[in-house]
Amino acid sequence: MSTPTSELRTIIERLPFSVDDTTAANDAFRRWRNGSDPDAERIVDMWTYCYICRYFLSKSSQGAFDHASDTDDLTTRAYRKVLDNRDDVRNPDRYANWVSVICKNTFFNYTRRDQFSESIEGEGGPTLTAETRPSVAEIGFVREALDEAIDRLPQYLQKPARLYFLEDREFEEISDAVDKSVATVRTYKHKAVKQLRTDDRLQEYVDRPNI
Numbered sequence: 001m002s003t004p005t006s007e008l009r010t011i012i013e014r015l016p017f018s019v020d021d022t023t024a025a026n027d028a029f030r031r032w033r034n035g036s037d038p039d040a041e042r043i044v045d046m047w048t049y050c051y052i053c054r055y056f057l058s059k060s061s062q063g064a065f066d067h068a069s070d071t072d073d074l075t076t077r078a079y080r081k082v083l084d085n086r087d088d089v090r091n092p093d094r095y096a097n098w099v100s101v102i103c104k105n106t107f108f109n110y111t112r113r114d115q116f117s118e119s120i121e122g123e124g125g126p127t128l129t130a131e132t133r134p135s136v137a138e139i140g141f142v143r144e145a146l147d148e149a150i151d152r153l154p155q156y157l158q159k160p161a162r163l164y165f166l167e168d169r170e171f172e173e174i175s176d177a178v179d180k181s182v183a184t185v186r187t188y189k190h191k192a193v194k195q196l197r198t199d200d201r202l203q204e205y206v207d208r209p210n211i
Contacts, residue, residue, distance in 0.1 A: 008057070012050050016043065019050050022096035030092035048099055052078045055103045070110070078106040084171065088190070109168070149199040153192055160185055161192040 017024035025047045032040035053075050060071040081102050089095055150161045160178055163169040171189075175182045 008050065008053050011046060012054075015046055015050065017047075019047065019054060025051075025096045026093050029089075029095040033092055044095075048082055049079060051096075051099055052082070052103055055100075056107070059107060064107070065110075074106055074110055078103050080170075081106065084186070145199075146196075149196050150192075152199070153195055157188055157192045157195075160188040161196070164189055164192075165196075 012019055025044070028037075028040050028043045028047065031037035032044050056071050056075045056078070059065065059074075060068075065071060065074075082099055085102075086095070086098075089098055146165060147162075150158055150165065153161055160174050160180075163174045163177055164171075169177070171182050171185050174185045178185065180188070
């Protein structure tokens, strides 16, 4: 998914509203969800892609990435996470905020990729605050807390949860590893999030967006 700045600008110009107009983005998402506008899904997809791409281009311009290809990789990863999970967004008025959280946590995971992996993402679930980079000691504590919380899940959820949250595996990879369909793996992921978000030890280090 390689999008030069000039191409991104062209896509942005095709949007019926500004990328910064999150109210309009939420409204388009609502129209798509209730089926009242046959063109709304295309608009939502365009806005989502433009927002995510611009977010990571901005990080790139600040020198945040080790390699030029990281911008493209993170844009693809964040966009895929949005597509994988947005059917579960309960409140259309929070869609733009939810996309923003996905971007922040995808970037945050990148900055701590060598220390501990994925936060508990997904609509309605807890997400590690992405505004500041934690200390090494805090990182170790959170990984330990997440690892122990996964150990307390029902046995059938433990391996999928570990692969998703701690090893950053895609649904297709987890499907192969546990010999279950991708749809079943998605269900396992949502069940794991529901239980992990109630874990007392994780609450000190998670932020709950009201989505």
